[in-house]
Amino acid sequence: MVISIAVHGAPYASAGSRTALRFAASALGLGHRIHRVFFHHDGVLAAAGQGVAPQDEEDLHAGWVRLGESHGVELAICIANALKRGMLDEAERDRYEKDAATAHPAFTVVGLGQLIEAMTESDRFVTFAA
């Protein structure tokens, strides 16, 4: 089955990001394909490459990056929601002449059209609310 996922909550502030990550890993383990993980609202903060997880807590950012890199899962952050929260990739950093790119390169910055495309192109679309 082809599954896409929306993540609405910020890592740590909401349990949604952790639950979504576990759901994605379980789905892959069962042989399903993840078409796209769409990070919406505060969910975009999962891309923050400069966060440091406490030693006794799960590193959610690293977990998402691992999922993206080792399973080829597309990690998409909503451009409008990302920009206002300071999540910029290299291209947006250049465009807005900011000091640093803050989003890890495993994440791609996309428009809301990709959220709807994920809905139409997947057998299941699962939202993890904040």
Place this chain on the structure above:
Amino acid sequence: MAKRILFLLNRAPYGSTYALEAIEAALVAGVFDQEVSVLFSGAGLYQLLSEQDGGAVGGRTVGKMLGALPEYGVTDLFACGPSAQRLGLTGNDLCLPVTWLDYTEQKSLINRQDIITG
């Protein structure tokens, strides 16, 4: 093929940016010719109040954005009747016409969808 997508809007309009960002997503779903419905419930009903001005708190006016939904082909607007009763609101307080649903009707609306999101 178009999917039936329901946006459940249950957050107050100015308590966070979630309402605004969810409406943006619903508008884009309309642009992409999906069968979009919106259900307002709980504090989400405040998004529909006709007397509101987001400029006063440094943002956009949520009610005005909702006003764009019909232009984007999103005309199936529903609202939770029991929520309105609890909040003391009626259709006269709202900036858009909605279809009022009780809990049983909301359940059947939800059951008709391919996708439910917020």
